[in-house]
Amino acid sequence: MLKLERAKVFRDPIYGYITIEYELFLKLIDTYEFQRLRRIRQLSGVSMVFQTAEHSRFTHSLGAYELARQCLIQVEGLAEALTEYEQLIFLASAMLHDIGHGPYSHAFEHVMKVSHEQMSINLILGDTEINKRLKDIPGMAEDIANVIGHKGKYPLIESLVSSQLDVDRMDYLSRDAYFTGAAYGNIDYRRILRSMKVIDNKIVCRASGVNSLESYIMARYHMYWQVYYHKKAHAYDLLLQSIYHRIYDLAENDIKVDASCEELVSVMKDTNDLSSYVLLDDSYVNGLIKQLTKSSDLILRDLALSFEKRSLFTPLEIDSEKASFVARTIYDKMNPKYRPYYYFSTSVRQTAYLHSDQSLNYDINDIKILDENNQIQSLEDYSPIIKGLILSGQKEIKRIFYKEPLCMVK
Amino acid sequence: MLKLERAKVFRDPIYGYITIEYELFLKLIDTYEFQRLRRIRQLSGVSMVFQTAEHSRFTHSLGAYELARQCLIQVEGLAEALTEYEQLIFLASAMLHDIGHGPYSHAFEHVMKVSHEQMSINLILGDTEINKRLKDIPGMAEDIANVIGHKGKYPLIESLVSSQLDVDRMDYLSRDAYFTGAAYGNIDYRRILRSMKVIDNKIVCRASGVNSLESYIMARYHMYWQVYYHKKAHAYDLLLQSIYHRIYDLAENDIKVDASCEELVSVMKDTNDLSSYVLLDDSYVNGLIKQLTKSSDLILRDLALSFEKRSLFTPLEIDSEKASFVARTIYDKMNPKYRPYYYFSTSVRQTAYLHSDQSLNYDINDIKILDENNQIQSLEDYSPIIKGLILSGQKEIKRIFYKEPLCMVK
Amino acid sequence: MLKLERAKVFRDPIYGYITIEYELFLKLIDTYEFQRLRRIRQLSGVSMVFQTAEHSRFTHSLGAYELARQCLIQVEGLAEALTEYEQLIFLASAMLHDIGHGPYSHAFEHVMKVSHEQMSINLILGDTEINKRLKDIPGMAEDIANVIGHKGKYPLIESLVSSQLDVDRMDYLSRDAYFTGAAYGNIDYRRILRSMKVIDNKIVCRASGVNSLESYIMARYHMYWQVYYHKKAHAYDLLLQSIYHRIYDLAENDIKVDASCEELVSVMKDTNDLSSYVLLDDSYVNGLIKQLTKSSDLILRDLALSFEKRSLFTPLEIDSEKASFVARTIYDKMNPKYRPYYYFSTSVRQTAYLHSDQSLNYDINDIKILDENNQIQSLEDYSPIIKGLILSGQKEIKRIFYKEPLCMVK
């Protein structure tokens, strides 16, 4: 496990520096697949509303890695609980957890029916530069794929990489808040890390850190409603989704799209076509859409023009009988062949805090508190605030989005 | 209403600048009573735990003023709803609302049975420099006293100076967070102000600002539990309270305290002795305590020595039968004549959000939301988060604090 | 001049909010040409070194506008010195000053021999959406072009839009520092604005603001050396320049590039082809380079592959006889036909502060100080620090960059 003689650092506004201590990570960063994340924005359509949120998945991936590194320093008992090899697995999983993201990822996943986690695993195990670098240490690629796929081999590492309180979420909340300029995501990650402790190979948080956890959970909640679920950003992502969807439908029917998008179509037919997949990024899609504004397929042309002119779908919140009626009327009046691309019935929901439910035998995500008497409780039992948030139930907003196809108007 | 030709500014880390546009406010700042706030720390015992929280009530008072000034610029319809005279009343009330604070104020109020609001009113109406400055504009002193005393003459101004969402709270939460270094109090006052609107002479908040309000309410909640109610800070304030208490008891019994504290004793006998009251500040009390370490009254000497050596009362949380039993034993074993000074049964409680209660006919404090359909609702009806917080009920912690008198030990 | 009933705001991490008060600016923002700036990164190659510097020219343009707006509020005498029409000219010039930037702008300008200011003017006066919006107010497009082109019609506005102390520089220094995470660009724009005053239709700064100015000048200096002139960023920009250069040379010789780049080639032949120009952005160039990795032109293919693999030119600092000798040897050994694309003799220089020089009859840029005796002096006469910086002379670093063409190696 070659340590660098002198650590290499990258400037970062969230942590001051990202510090790289092992050569392995420099090599991973240098791969084609990881560099590609520079060209995929972290927040897709959100930057149409919060215009400064132009940061990429590249910087978030480095951030998650750095936070993992700080866990090893700050979380009591963590470094001791892991061998050096396992520490590398932890750091690498944090760095690579988003490697499988495609351009405008949510729209992409929706049409492709494959999760970005699965794509991450494919890229880690497939014929890629990443895989070549990892192979230097036998078993490493498989073990990282295990962690990202939640296979249970390294439960402690899994819980730190992906749970309700993990390095992924802590980094993206801080980072997205910084780059949007929102005041909500300001979480006190240092205090959270300091309150964490490994007991019986599990992460627990000392009671002294409960306020920071409550704050973190609220920050997450607010970022979802204020930023990630913003109506306009949502409408923008749906437009992308329609474009993907139409290309997919044409491809299914063996109709050639009159624009250069072989790689995209190839991936749509086989998500294991990694060499095509890694060529997809925001530039690819933006470039394609520009071509599509001249497409002979009227729907594609219309969607592409809408994208270029930022003529987004209209949102309608379904919060009353009357609104439902209006929605139904819009639906009914729309030509059925346009509906899949121009009418969306959606629902955004967010529970401030997920708690385990015995009846569902579901508990991996629960945050555990080590109370003043050294007993372990669930966060919701310890914190009346969290209990209250659970009682408040899930907030859900039903929205439809729709649009008259432009090209059909005249 | 003399406007300055060029506004005068004071640097401030929270707002960048405090801006003074009227000569009146320069004169008020220059009074003896206002300058005295420089010598009274905002957070009394808290600085024994959060050592950087050494800021004074002076800077908070300027901050509350500045936030009031920004309300006049940002809150839709506010400047229009107030005459220039009323705007000055608003600004001056914000600036002077804490003018009546004494040194280690909570301990002081507890022993004196007079609120600092009442003392503020006394100082504004009494024979003081403040009063002289205000008299230049007939009726102004009385109107400000009215606002601070919640007499109902200017309900709109009152609600902005003191309610659940006012310039006082918004400033102190931001400021205390900045100076303690806590990450909790980071409230988005700009967004809150921008969401506010005057309708029917009342403040309502647009639905678009609800996230900021939820965040603000959580910030407040966390500041209370994490900072203001910190056990050690609490113990420290109780020590001051015992010292005040003992001096008071001696004075009641016409026993002269062998240290220079005529002004304090005089105020204890008559809270209308303003010329003595304004001489009291942190220095006065600290200097007095230093003298008391040599007092012939053994209790005073012991308390003063405890203060100097930071030998605080021991806290015990009463969260179980067993703890109650221990508390009773401590109480029983303590010599009754020491109990008033060395044993405290306390309780800190905080409701995340107070809501109006029809049965109590209590609603002045309710935050009102202007929803998407232009209807006014209460915040708790609009926000499931706030509803959840109300359901979570009041958090209350019962603590006893006690201490063996040092001087009695041997 | 239609004012909006309620100002519209955009979140911004530097100023809190960007505030739009006139409908005109919403319309300008909505044009195709302005939206295109979202797809052109502010700092081109710099994000290869400071990976979080991924922000676009769009956000900087909004920032420059906002700072102009704040000037109208803060700078004494400015609002009074300008008619409402002129205020709009000022704001619009700030917003549009960078509208003419192309993708990887410096490389672009170098090859095209046309400045981005000229392109801005072309876009403002040409057949564009921008021009259509501006035409609503007769003369406005021409007047803005006048300001951006420094024609002298509105010298006061010109000096605020482009000089040594202007809203462009103040915004980009603050913004680039925020997004890189560098600590240098932290300038106190509020204090600078407050110190400014209009006298005889010129901007002067009160002596009380000189420290802020010195700080600003140092911040600028450090941002140049630490960020903008970073060796690796420079090498990256040169790679782009070579790609542009090669395409240009092929086009000159009527050799068709085997990739879709008609718009780029068309612009290279005629920079007045605005309808092609506005199609160029980072995506366009990145997409093109991806295609060029398969080009039959070996040089283009090699350069494109170098770009994709981040195999940059090697820098060599020419700071000694020996280094010069090494440089000459590299030059001599390189096949002359590759030299234009693979060997660069460059020099970066930066004077901390430019001062007017009588002999050159050059003084537009001088910062003027209003001293304690109400006399106007030049900044360098007033500030010994600035005098010292001028005495320290221009810092200049000569570097060569070179690279063995990959495809030639075997």
Place this chain on the structure above:
Amino acid sequence: MLKLERAKVFRDPIYGYITIEYELFLKLIDTYEFQRLRRIRQLSGVSMVFQTAEHSRFTHSLGAYELARQCLIQVEGLAEALTEYEQLIFLASAMLHDIGHGPYSHAFEHVMKVSHEQMSINLILGDTEINKRLKDIPGMAEDIANVIGHKGKYPLIESLVSSQLDVDRMDYLSRDAYFTGAAYGNIDYRRILRSMKVIDNKIVCRASGVNSLESYIMARYHMYWQVYYHKKAHAYDLLLQSIYHRIYDLAENDIKVDASCEELVSVMKDTNDLSSYVLLDDSYVNGLIKQLTKSSDLILRDLALSFEKRSLFTPLEIDSEKASFVARTIYDKMNPKYRPYYYFSTSVRQTAYLHSDQSLNYDINDIKILDENNQIQSLEDYSPIIKGLILSGQKEIKRIFYKEPLCMVK
């Protein structure tokens, strides 16, 4: 060297946390002498101008300690160059370097003719709680005194505790900027620490950190002129100086001051009277001044009243013949017996950067740069900016301060 099982932390807005790893430091913090620093403001009169600058020497002392701790982690080769014992010496010297400060320290030192460094040494070696705690480790008290007194036993530690680039300055610049709200002191201590390296038992800075150093030196320069040397703050400190001076003169002449100030007078007669010295703090002096407003000594009474009413000395900048003449006239007209207390001819000067001067055989303070060719140069040779600052010479402002004694007016 007892390490704590779990490090104890204090919140701090500059570093996030102050971390204590050894029991020794908890004990030192707990001493009477160290706690006393809570009652001595870091910036004396500055808080009369920058009203939020109310922080104490206590928090700065903890900050200097923390920065020393971070040096041991970040500075390459430092931890290796020091034994564990020497590391403790370093940390303790940073923590205790200001322990000898008195209330309104500069005024105090001026009258007493004893430096605070000497008082620090006295307290460390004398009969104090500090000394008792240090004695647990033989030789430690003496070695710390050695470092603070620059005796040359530990030159590497000395240079980090007190030089042109030390933990004292780096902490106070950052801290004073934070608490004043000034934008100047924002130094990048992390980058500076990372650029430092121990070579031949001396600190050098890598060339890559030169920009941070230039920035630091400018920040220091601006903090001096903008904050520390502010005219009003200066006038305030002189008032204190006159009060000390008058008490001293009376004591010299065996005239009893009619107020309780035995400890002060005793210290004035013998600065080795440590048990009196440690009783002096801001409260002591403020309380004393309040008493002196009724003194029978007219001068003391007048000065005390001036202090209470903030009726400061008038400053006059001596920047012209005319000003000199005015100053002389004021001097001549003033009754000679008042002059020592009411007329001051002062000069503030600050060189942006001190460089060694062969002729003076003075070089301890020079900052050394490790250049790209691994050669060590002085900072001024490496950096044209610093060279320019040196050429700009020393900025010096001559001011007189004066005041008509109030009591004499009628």
